[in-house]
Amino acid sequence: MIDITKNIATAPRRTKASVIRELLKITNKPGVISFAGGLPDPEHFPYDFVTDSVKEIMARKGRVALQYGPTDGLPELKEEFLKFLKKHEGIEAKPENVIVTTASQQALDMVGRLFIDASDPVLVEKPSYMGGLQVFKSYGADFVGVKLEEDGVSVTELEERLSWLKSQDEHYKFVYLVPDFQNPSGVTLSEEKRLKVIELSEKYDVAIIEDSPYRQIRFEGKAPKMLYKLDQETRRTSNIISLFTFSKTFAPGLRLGVILAHPHIVRKMEILKQSLDLCSSSLNQLIAADFLRNGVFEAHVEKVKKAYKAKKDAMVGALEKYMPEGVTWTKPEGGLFLWVRLPEGMSADDMFHDAIKENVAYVIGSAFHCDGSGKNTMRLNFSYPTLDEIDEGIKRLATTVKKRLAAAK
Amino acid sequence: MIDITKNIATAPRRTKASVIRELLKITNKPGVISFAGGLPDPEHFPYDFVTDSVKEIMARKGRVALQYGPTDGLPELKEEFLKFLKKHEGIEAKPENVIVTTASQQALDMVGRLFIDASDPVLVEKPSYMGGLQVFKSYGADFVGVKLEEDGVSVTELEERLSWLKSQDEHYKFVYLVPDFQNPSGVTLSEEKRLKVIELSEKYDVAIIEDSPYRQIRFEGKAPKMLYKLDQETRRTSNIISLFTFSKTFAPGLRLGVILAHPHIVRKMEILKQSLDLCSSSLNQLIAADFLRNGVFEAHVEKVKKAYKAKKDAMVGALEKYMPEGVTWTKPEGGLFLWVRLPEGMSADDMFHDAIKENVAYVIGSAFHCDGSGKNTMRLNFSYPTLDEIDEGIKRLATTVKKRLAAAK
Numbered sequence A, B: 001m002i003d004i005t006k007n008i009a010t011a012p013r014r015t016k017a018s019v020i021r022e023l024l025k026i027t028n029k030p031g032v033i034s035f036a037g038g039l040p041d042p043e044h045f046p047y048d049f050v051t052d053s054v055k056e057i058m059a060r061k062g063r064v065a066l067q068y069g070p071t072d073g074l075p076e077l078k079e080e081f082l083k084f085l086k087k088h089e090g091i092e093a094k095p096e097n098v099i100v101t102t103a104s105q106q107a108l109d110m111v112g113r114l115f116i117d118a119s120d121p122v123l124v125e126k127p128s129y130m131g132g133l134q135v136f137k138s139y140g141a142d143f144v145g146v147k148l149e150e151d152g153v154s155v156t157e158l159e160e161r162l163s164w165l166k167s168q169d170e171h172y173k174f175v176y177l178v179p180d181f182q183n184p185s186g187v188t189l190s191e192e193k194r195l196k197v198i199e200l201s202e203k204y205d206v207a208i209i210e211d212s213p214y215r216q217i218r219f220e221g222k223a224p225k226m227l228y229k230l231d232q233e234t235r236r237t238s239n240i241i242s243l244f245t246f247s248k249t250f251a252p253g254l255r256l257g258v259i260l261a262h263p264h265i266v267r268k269m270e271i272l273k274q275s276l277d278l279c280s281s282s283l284n285q286l287i288a289a290d291f292l293r294n295g296v297f298e299a300h301v302e303k304v305k306k307a308y309k310a311k312k313d314a315m316v317g318a319l320e321k322y323m324p325e326g327v328t329w330t331k332p333e334g335g336l337f338l339w340v341r342l343p344e345g346m347s348a349d350d351m352f353h354d355a356i357k358e359n360v361a362y363v364i365g366s367a368f369h370c371d372g373s374g375k376n377t378m379r380l381n382f383s384y385p386t387l388d389e390i391d392e393g394i395k396r397l398a399t400t401v402k403k404r405l406a407a408a409k
Helices: A010-014 A019-027 A047-065 A075-089 A103-115 A130-138 A155-167 A191-203 A227-233 A263-276 A282-322 A348-357 A387-408 B010-014 B019-027 B047-065 B075-089 B103-115 B130-138 B155-167 B191-203 B227-233 B263-276 B282-322 B348-357 B387-408
Strands: A098-101 A121-126 A142-149 A174-177 A207-211 A240-245 A257-260 A337-341 A377-381 B098-101 B121-126 B142-149 B174-177 B207-211 B240-245 B257-260 B337-341 B377-381
Touching (some): A047 A282, A047 B047, A075 A098, A098 A103, A103 A257, A103 A263, A121 A130, A121 A155, A130 B263, A191 A227, A263 B010, A263 B103, B075 B098, B075 B282, B098 B103, B098 B263, B103 B174, B121 B155, B155 B191
Parallel strands (some): A121 A174, B207 B240
Antiparallel strands (some): A240 A257
């Protein structure tokens, strides 16, 4: 057999297995309550809607649904998505501003592929979404981490980094942000800081990736405007590239997302996508278009938000009830995750196998840090487990923490 | 706005828009009979099957269908695919030998990504499948073309090239072949040559990509065994990586394919796919599993083969009836395409706009040649047009050819 180690290219050697996907294999152990995944609650998938929608599609649009489609997406879905943008985000956009993707992970791959040459600096939040870090790394990104604060990325530190990179003539191309209920931390970037980010984008001639998979799942508080919208209202840099997905508002099983950007960027993305997978599933695009039509989306998201709020409240309540002093956590106003900080010096990495012994799982926070820091942090998912599992699981996690604290004394 | 020309990376600068996808925009002109696409005939898509299958899936497996799935594919589909391999190809394989992809184009991207560093030589048939050339080029492949003969790639020339590359210590990693009813030419690699290819694979320590999207659409003649199977029976090099798709046997709108390879390769592919799109659509995978189950696949493919044979016969008949002397064509025993050769010195590239004026379209053969040669060739698709369109379209094409021949006198 060919010697694979010798024969593979540079990119796959840089591509590491996803810590989450590998962890999930361990946490599938029976009896384990897992806060490690990032799965939507299947209790709320719109099963009957899908059945009815497919029946209707096969009857009326079967020839479109089962055939190849345009690389940039079916007009049916683009049209509904543009209406959604207008209605929910006040964003005016045209078909040439959007391209349909095989969900957000493909969008991240396309961003990486479009911009990154090996050793190019890429600015990311610390912590940041692991799937983004993984794919950017595969293109050889040299990460520049920027501290995350309670109201989102530190714009002071962001400017320092950009200014330094510019002074060094470095090929920085974009800043990667998850502004709404960030994965992993659950924090949201304030509108004031958003305006500053746009200002920096203009000043330093850098694209901003607004990765916003959870934005529609806001169950409390007031939403700041999207970066894309704020840019339209203020500086009109056209530097914002916004990523949307149907995975949290509808179903991940469809593998559908959308990139919203300037037509020049979209056209480049279209050419890339020709060689990545030609087009995303036409059948699934028509189902998603149907979902956006006639208020199905709104009614569904209301149900999901209500359920996730109850779960978030349950998790925060359980943390307050069971966790020892010195442990803190975020209280997200939406999304799927919250972020726990253990006392300084304690390692969530080391504690992971203890937790599995107690039959509870989480994702180690260090996996979300481009520099491997954040050892005393962990990400907890509240969307997937049931209310009872949340209470019991947090109790087990608190027990694990207390045991380690006692052992350390 | 950021200066995109300045800011993009090397790979997208190497990625050219697909000639076919761009041509299709022109050929959509009303009144044009197009032999340019590569679309399956929508007349034969199994619409009712999809409706019934989705209804059943939502009732029984909805939670799997709408959720994220394992990166390497749902066990349900893998299991049915392995049975299909055994039954139709006599291939024994295990779940760790296969990974589900977002159709063959993604498989080609994964192959490119796994093996190619910029300037690595990649051996391809001349002509070869354009989607393969496009994606390999995006990784910086330095193509080494090998002549295609009536019974497939020239193994003599292939050995010469491999021997030369080896002597130069070049990093050649794989040979890309479409052995069955090749796209674009329609020719099939003989079993004798397949055995020689495997011998060369062992001798020169090189992987063989067996891209076989049309193999199941054989409407006459006897199928040589798959390269993968022949390797299992003879040298057991494990160097064969075989690509399958549901696009021709079922429906392209599902975007599903499978890679069959040694587990070491599959594992690498799995890690790549984590960053490409996490997983392919679970819903569509369950539909495809259902399609393979209980003979639905076999009955459907029989219907498709019968229809395509009639269309191929019609096209060959029309070519015989209308084409002037000096024009030749292949007579494929399966697949979707045949290949026309104009008299030496005539250019199908130059003739393209004349053809559009006569309201008929094809794909220029040079687009399939890694070195831009093959100016006097063209690819014709017979699966999509109706029998009447085939007759009328070939008549128009013959008129175009005759006019040019007359003008050249």
